[in-house]
Amino acid sequence: MSELLHAFGDGAIVAKRNLIKIKRVPEVLVFVLISPIMFVLLFVYVFGASIEIPGVPYREFLIAGIFAQTVVFGATFTGAGLAEDMQKGIIDRFRSLPMSRSAVLVGRTASDIVYNLLSIIIMSLTGLLVGWRIRNSLLDALGGFLLLLVFAYAFSWIMAFVGLVVPSVEVINNASFIVIFPLTFIANTFVPSENLPGPLRTFAEWNPVSAVTQAAREAFGNTNPAFPVPEVWPLQNPVAYTLIWVAIILAVFVPLSVWQYKRSATR
Amino acid sequence: MSVVIRASGLVKRYGDVVALDGLDLEVPEGTVLGLLGPNGAGKTTAVRILTTLLVPNEGSAEVAGIDVLADPDGVRKRIGLSGQYAAVDEYLTGFENLDMIGRLYRLGRKPATARARELLDRFDLADAGDRPVKTYSGGMRRRLDLAGALVAEPSVLFLDEPTTGLDPRSRTTMWEVIRELVTGGTTLLLTTQYLEEADRLADDIVVIDHGRAIARGTADQLKSQVGGERIELVVESSATLPTARAVLAEVAAGEVVVDEHTRSLTAPVANGAKSLVAALRQLDAQQIDILDVGLRRPTLDDVFLTLTGRTAEHDDAVPTGATDGGSNP
Numbered sequence: 342m343s344e345l346l347h348a349f350g351d352g353a354i355v356a357k358r359n360l361i362k363i364k365r366v367p368e369v370l371v372f373v374l375i376s377p378i379m380f381v382l383l384f385v386y387v388f389g390a391s392i393e394i395p396g397v398p399y400r401e402f403l404i405a406g407i408f409a410q411t412v413v414f415g416a417t418f419t420g421a422g423l424a425e426d427m428q429k430g431i432i433d434r435f436r437s438l439p440m441s442r443s444a445v446l447v448g449r450t451a452s453d454i455v456y457n458l459l460s461i462i463i464m465s466l467t468g469l470l471v472g473w474r475i476r477n478s479l480l481d482a483l484g485g486f487l488l489l490l491v492f493a494y495a496f497s498w499i500m501a502f503v504g505l506v507v508p509s510v511e512v513i514n515n516a517s518f519i520v521i522f523p524l525t526f527i528a529n530t531f532v533p534s535e536n537l538p539g540p541l542r543t544f545a546e547w548n549p550v551s552a553v554t555q556a557a558r559e560a561f562g563n564t565n566p567a568f569p570v571p572e573v574w575p576l577q578n579p580v581a582y583t584l585i586w587v588a589i590i591l592a593v594f595v596p597l598s599v600w601q602y603k604r605s606a607t608r
Numbered sequence: 609m610s611v612v613i614r615a616s617g618l619v620k621r622y623g624d625v626v627a628l629d630g631l632d633l634e635v636p637e638g639t640v641l642g643l644l645g646p647n648g649a650g651k652t653t654a655v656r657i658l659t660t661l662l663v664p665n666e667g668s669a670e671v672a673g674i675d676v677l678a679d680p681d682g683v684r685k686r687i688g689l690s691g692q693y694a695a696v697d698e699y700l701t702g703f704e705n706l707d708m709i710g711r712l713y714r715l716g717r718k719p720a721t722a723r724a725r726e727l728l729d730r731f732d733l734a735d736a737g738d739r740p741v742k743t744y745s746g747g748m749r750r751r752l753d754l755a756g757a758l759v760a761e762p763s764v765l766f767l768d769e770p771t772t773g774l775d776p777r778s779r780t781t782m783w784e785v786i787r788e789l790v791t792g793g794t795t796l797l798l799t800t801q802y803l804e805e806a807d808r809l810a811d812d813i814v815v816i817d818h819g820r821a822i823a824r825g826t827a828d829q830l831k832s833q834v835g836g837e838r839i840e841l842v843v844e845s846s847a848t849l850p851t852a853r854a855v856l857a858e859v860a861a862g863e864v865v866v867d868e869h870t871r872s873l874t875a876p877v878a879n880g881a882k883s884l885v886a887a888l889r890q891l892d893a894q895q896i897d898i899l900d901v902g903l904r905r906p907t908l909d910d911v912f913l914t915l916t917g918r919t920a921e922h923d924d925a926v927p928t929g930a931t932d933g934g935s936n937p
Contacts, residue, residue, distance in 0.1 A: 351712055354708055354711045354712055357708075358697060358700060358704075358708055361699060361700055361704060362697075362699040362700075365699045365700075365740055365742075366699060429697075430691065430693040430694055430695040430696065430753075431695055431696065431697045432695075433661060433689070433691055433693075433695045434689075434695035434696070434709065434756060435712075436660075436661050437659050437660065437661060437684060437687070437689040437695075438684060438709065438712045438713060439681050439684040439685040439713065439714075440712040440713075444712075
């Protein structure tokens with residue numbers, strides 16, 4: 342129990358250190374925030390004219406998908422930040438201190454929630470400017486945002502593991518591109534999944550990114566009976582399906598990442 | 609006096625490369641051990657094992673009476689480490705770095721802050737304390753890193769090449785700081801490739817090469833292994849060389865070596881300054897004009913060269929028969 346408390350206490354100290362870096366190198370943050378704005382505008386104005394969703398304006402359909410894609414991409418930061426830390430002298434300081442062995446990971450994933458929160462706020466404002474509307478209660482909408490953040494947090498732990506395994510920051514950026522692009526595109530994020538060819542459609546329907554997108558869409562009220570949800574369990578129960586994935590990812594990748602951190606710490 | 613740092617039979621292999629090949633060390637309480645060796649000799653590997661950053665393939669180690677492998681966290685609570693690459697966060701200020709370390713040592717919020725300010729003062733970083741470390745010079749980063757190692761007032765300190773890459777002035781400052789610490793009773797293990805550094809700071813020296821200890825003792829003991837003091841003399845005119853040689857032969861404890869090209873003579877002596885004074889009287893009586901004269905003690909460079917056939921700063925073997933001629937185009 343005290344080990345857990347220490348992990349959180351020390352993790353908070355490391356998270357604070359990560360957040361100070363945002364303050365000192367604001368360029369990074371600007372870049373983090375500009376790319377979601379760019380995505381919103383690109384999709385609304387480039388694809389928006391050609392994609393027809395029954396009963397829902399495309400820009401309303403799209404926003405939840407962009408949110409999901411952006412927070413999943415945000416996890417790359419966790420990996421890149423860790424990979425960078427592992428190469429720097431400061432990690433030797435952390436390792437030589439009697440601090441919790443998981444604090445560096447707990448702190449990193451925690452500070453990345455702040456990154457994701459900021460990008461969700463920026464994207465929401467951009468979305469509202471180009472015609473996205475929340476058609477449910479604010480409380481429902483907040484539930485949607487919360488689920489996105491929880492999913493993103495779990496995803497951060499996957500990238501934390503990757504960040505500990507790869508030899509450099511460049512590798513993680515390229516590697517995550519290969520994994521995250523298909524994961525966020527073979528989904529219901531930008532087009533309805535029933536338009537996809539057979540195997541891709543099945544993948545999209547069981548893809549957790551589709552579920553979190555669907556859940557957010559429903560939370561924001563960006564759905565319409567004229568555009569029914571596919572008859573598959575994950576999309577019929579998107580919140581439950583998302584939370585199952587969150588639980589599985591955390592159960593696997595938290596211990597795995599901590600183990601990997603300890604291992605690379607003693608090589 | 610109890611032994612505070614003990615390593616027995618440490619072996620560390622990276623694939624086929626043997627970084628440590630059965631290293632034994634003992635550092636009594638309150639003393640300084642200088643671990644001396646060229647690049648790649650295994651100094652850093654030894655420090656990383658003793659500070660729990662690395663697990664050896666074989667052997668055991670104990671720091672402050674605690675088994676390094678069995679209770680690494682117990683060791684971490686009692687040691688301070690400052691490495692060759694300053695382990696500071698360059699986006700944080702000096703104060704934020706030290707404060708964070710204090711918090712991670714669980715000193716508590718207020719004591720951590722107070723300790724950080726105190727250390728910044730002590731290491732002459734008070735003015736720069738609220739600037740990001742990015743703006744610090746190399747010497748300032750090292751001092752901050754050393755301050756970081758001292759946050760929890762450890763009784764055992766490991767310094768891995770604390771002055772490598774520093775300019776001479778920063779190095780002298782660093783030496784003063786380290787000497788002060790040692791006076792305060794800290795047990796210190798110091799690695800260095802600078803013989804002068806080991807000579808100045810260490811009570812005992814272990815020379816390591818290829819992962820094993822090749823010599824140990826005090827600086828004086830090591831020096832006496834390669835011979836005692838000698839007189840070095842340079843005369844004005846080559847015409848006086850034979851006379852000068854005869855004078856030196858009177859006081860010498862061995863063979864007098866003459867280099868006609870530089871008009872210099874070297875003679876090993878047994879009685880140090882007494883021999884020098886005797887030689888000078890005779891040289892004056894013979895009216896030999898002297899350009900330069902001195903009593904030279906062997907340096908650790910001589911020790912290293914004698915032990916390994918290599919100089920300490922370069923890893924290449926000294927070309928035995930090489931002279932000026934022959935290889936020039």
